Amino acid sequence: GQNIDQPTEMTATEGAIVQINCTYQTSGFNGLFWYQQHAGEAPTFLSYNVLDGLEEKGRFSSFLSRSKGYSYLLLKELQMKDSASYLCAVRGSGGYQKVTFGTGTKLQVIP
Amino acid sequence: DAGVIQSPRHEVTEMGQEVTLRCKPISGHDYLFWYRQTMMRGLELLIYFNNNVPIDDSGMPEDRFSAKMPNASFSTLKIQPSEPRDSAVYFCASSLPAGGADTQYFGPGTRLTVL
Numbered sequence: 001g002q003n004i005d006q007p008t009e010m011t012a013t014e015g016a017i018v019q020i021n022c023t024y025q026t027s028g029f030n031g032l033f034w035y036q037q038h039a040g041e042a043p044t045f046l047s048y049n050v051l052d053g054l055e056e057k058g059r060f061s062s063f064l065s066r067s068k069g070y071s072y073l074l075l076k077e078l079q080m081k082d083s084a085s086y087l088c089a090v091r092g093s094g095g096y097q098k099v100t101f102g103t104g105t106k107l108q109v110i111p
Numbered sequence: 112d113a114g115v116i117q118s119p120r121h122e123v124t125e126m127g128q129e130v131t132l133r134c135k136p137i138s139g140h141d142y143l144f145w146y147r148q149t150m151m152r153g154l155e156l157l158i159y160f161n162n163n164v165p166i167d168d169s170g171m172p173e174d175r176f177s178a179k180m181p182n183a184s185f186s187t188l189k190i191q192p193s194e195p196r197d198s199a200v201y202f203c204a205s206s207l208p209a210g211g212a213d214t215q216y217f218g219p220g221t222r223l224t225v226l
Contacts, residue, residue, distance in 0.1 A: 033214070042202060042217035043154070087154065098167060099215065101146075103153030 002026045004102035006088050011108045012078055020073045020086050020105045028093025034062050034073045035087040037104065043087055047073070075107075083109045115218035117203050123224045129191040132221045135184055136205030144204040144215060145178055145188050154202070160186065161208075193225045 003025040012018040024032070031050040035043035049055055049064035049071060061074040073086055085104040092100060116135040124130055136143045144159040158168040163180045180186040190197055200222050204215040
């Protein structure tokens with residue numbers, strides 16, 4: 001089975017840096033995704049990690065440690081529009097396309 | 112491309128009624144997924160198809176739920192009879208069969224309320 005843990009809520013200040021953690025326990029591992037979901041909207045893809053290390057994409061970076069079952073999403077130079085839920089999702093061994101989502105971290109950016 | 116299309120966007124029905132949700136995936140995507148999202152359980156995979164064939168329906172909660180994909184451009188998720196605990200946002204997503212970061216593209220969702 002799959003178990004994915006993320007903090008439920010976080011608050012950060014505009015212009016600051018925030019790190020959202022995700023730990024997982026899965027039967028097999030074939031990649032980890034981060035999605036962003038604004039209230040009332042669909043999730044949209046942010047990043048993908050399959051090897052250990054840091055993937056940087058503009059203001060967003062994602063890190064993976066497979067041995068620790070751990071990932072984080074780093075958001076720099078926070079903007080008000082970054083207020084959203086951030087979903088960690090893991091592809092295990094239950095079918096190549098089968099992805100299990102965490103319950104998400106609701107981030108509130110304040111002025 | 113118009114993206115993944117879902118209808119209706121909102122559905123309010125009474126307990127016991129049949130509900131049909133519809134999805135048109137992105138053209139050329141071989142995989143189609145149905146998810147359900149609630150505050151308590153987050154985003155849960157219900158079923159997914161590859162080339163119109165159901166691959167894994169282990170997430171379908173019970174026999175009241177059924178899904179079909181008669182062709183590459185259309186899928187339905189049916190709940191019969193509906194119950195208040197089925198109230199949730201139902202998302203359809205599609206993806207390419209390419210390896211690696213083959214991200215899923217989500218539709219806008221159908222917000223279902225069962226009274």
